[in-house]
Amino acid sequence: MSERVVRIAAGQGFWGDWLEAPVRQVQGGPIDYLMMDYLAEVTMSIMQKQKSRDPRAGYARDFVPLMERILPEVVARGIRVTSNAGGVNPPGCAEAVLEVARRLGLGGKVRVGLVTGDDILGRLDQLIAAGHPLSDMETGRPLAEIRDKVLSANVYLGMAPIVEALRGGADVVITGRVTDTGLTLGPLVHEFGWPADDWDRIAAGTVAGHIIECGAQASGGNLLKGWRSVKGLADPGFPIIEASADGSFVVTKHPNTGGVVSVASVTEQLVYEMGDPRSYITPDGVADFTTIRLRQSGRDRVRVSGIRGGPRTPMLKVSIAYFYGYKAVGTLVYAWPEAYEKARAADRILRQRLKDLGLEFDQILTEFLGVDATHGRLAGKPHPDLPEVQLRIGVRARERAPVERFTREIAPLVLTGPPSVTGFAGGRPAVEEVVAYWPALIDRRQIEPGVRVEIVGA
Amino acid sequence: MATGSQPGRKGRGRAKRSVVPPFRPTALRLLAHARSGDKGNTANVGLIALEPEYYPLLVKQVTPARVARHFKGMVSGVERFELPNLSALNFLLHDALDGGGTISLKTDAQGKVYSTALLRMEIPVPAALARRLRRE
Numbered sequence: 001m002s003e004r005v006v007r008i009a010a011g012q013g014f015w016g017d018w019l020e021a022p023v024r025q026v027q028g029g030p031i032d033y034l035m036m037d038y039l040a041e042v043t044m045s046i047m048q049k050q051k052s053r054d055p056r057a058g059y060a061r062d063f064v065p066l067m068e069r070i071l072p073e074v075v076a077r078g079i080r081v082t083s084n085a086g087g088v089n090p091p092g093c094a095e096a097v098l099e100v101a102r103r104l105g106l107g108g109k110v111r112v113g114l115v116t117g118d119d120i121l122g123r124l125d126q127l128i129a130a131g132h133p134l135s136d137m138e139t140g141r142p143l144a145e146i147r148d149k150v151l152s153a154n155v156y157l158g159m160a161p162i163v164e165a166l167r168g169g170a171d172v173v174i175t176g177r178v179t180d181t182g183l184t185l186g187p188l189v190h191e192f193g194w195p196a197d198d199w200d201r202i203a204a205g206t207v208a209g210h211i212i213e214c215g216a217q218a219s220g221g222n223l224l225k226g227w228r229s230v231k232g233l234a235d236p237g238f239p240i241i242e243a244s245a246d247g248s249f250v251v252t253k254h255p256n257t258g259g260v261v262s263v264a265s266v267t268e269q270l271v272y273e274m275g276d277p278r279s280y281i282t283p284d285g286v287a288d289f290t291t292i293r294l295r296q297s298g299r300d301r302v303r304v305s306g307i308r309g310g311p312r313t314p315m316l317k318v319s320i321a322y323f324y325g326y327k328a329v330g331t332l333v334y335a336w337p338e339a340y341e342k343a344r345a346a347d348r349i350l351r352q353r354l355k356d357l358g359l360e361f362d363q364i365l366t367e368f369l370g371v372d373a374t375h376g377r378l379a380g381k382p383h384p385d386l387p388e389v390q391l392r393i394g395v396r397a398r399e400r401a402p403v404e405r406f407t408r409e410i411a412p413l414v415l416t417g418p419p420s421v422t423g424f425a426g427g428r429p430a431v432e433e434v435v436a437y438w439p440a441l442i443d444r445r446q447i448e449p450g451v452r453v454e455i456v457g458a
Numbered sequence: 459m460a461t462g463s464q465p466g467r468k469g470r471g472r473a474k475r476s477v478v479p480p481f482r483p484t485a486l487r488l489l490a491h492a493r494s495g496d497k498g499n500t501a502n503v504g505l506i507a508l509e510p511e512y513y514p515l516l517v518k519q520v521t522p523a524r525v526a527r528h529f530k531g532m533v534s535g536v537e538r539f540e541l542p543n544l545s546a547l548n549f550l551l552h553d554a555l556d557g558g559g560t561i562s563l564k565t566d567a568q569g570k571v572y573s574t575a576l577l578r579m580e581i582p583v584p585a586a587l588a589r590r591l592r593r594e
Binding site: 041045137138222224225264267268269270271272273274275276277278289290291292293294306324327329363365367369373374375376377378392394395396434435436437439 | 494497498499500502506531532539540542543544546548556558559560563564565566573574578
């Protein structure tokens, strides 16, 4: 008896990931689903910034030319795509994909499942008035304190709308703020018909999603253990889940690709961004990472089993983006001899000038690249004969003016500060607007009735 | 299962008393690999034993108090969780990222290299194992 296996391939681990990966996943061997995760916490704020400048923007634009490359083969082979590329504008993203389908002569052959209802920006005042404080999960402060600065508010939806879209016949499911793991769990629940309260299987599908949601980070990319022996990273195989109905699965990658799938590569990904391992909370359930069993079952094959889970919580997480203020980072490079000493002297001079100008900042942070930027004081005393050191100084303020003035104080150091300085060809540093993240919780009963799944055809 | 600690609470004497023969201070990187990431202003470091038989040593020696001391001045507090099934410990390093996310001015705003910063620690290791690790 051959056991039925569903293959889910990771195509993107974040917005800006390797553009060839989804193409390789489609062409490199059999897959049933292509899962593309575009949304990190920071990503939503970036998309929001773009949408505020252009109302048609606000989704992962890379997704559209990518779909253009793979759509003919995806349609021909019946591969289905799940992606949260919709960002803060899923309808705009869906329309762009359908436009591509029409251009490729695939009109009528591509059905897009469009998931909306995660966006609650327009309901914030009503929710606050109804007694939902949407307090910051880290600080406990109520949202009312920054209400006038809020730019976007999106609830993390789970797998349910993806399952509904797939049941409705969608070939490509485009969502906004759906959890990374829901993009993998959704297809598994759809294919195997797992009940939504089969907590162990829900947890298993969630862990599968967590393993592949960061792309090649589970298959040899960014792998610390034995990094020198990881071969072929010029053409890394992105991870693929081969799932069985009982919830166990194998992590693998296509043959003839680089990287490695090992217990070490999967473990490093499992612990990535982990909180309490006993309760990995998603909208769909709570996975217990201390129950996961890993076993190398072949070359580039890791068998994952034993996963237990618990019931979902009554709350959903909300990702709120708000306008915080401004920041800028300036850099200069100081050369041997006494490179570090010169860079430190320059930092002191710059700070004195900022003080003399009466500029006020929430934060001034100095790092010396080559000395302490990555490990701080743990890096120990620098070698006295360092060939060069980069001075990197950043400022952050609620107002634009002091940050703007700071950006004009970097270049003058070249002629008015310590010697042997270079590396300023980039010109004045840019003033960046800071859109910050405010994580909160909301009762799911306030949200779920508003989630919509539409099937739109070309 | 979480055990927590504030940095700098415990005196140094305690760590020293356990470093008696036949134990040798040994670089943690010879016993473990690691990956780190962020959740807001908190960095997490997953510390994974290079061999399953090293895991009990990590549990015993890489205590939240020692990790807090290691990162003193860089984080406000440390929590530790155990994953014996993966031979791994998970550490949460609070207030490690200058506000985190888009607010942070740090090069490592998302805590990607706190992993190797933790591996800079030294822990007391039985002398025979310490000798073997250094040879490898």
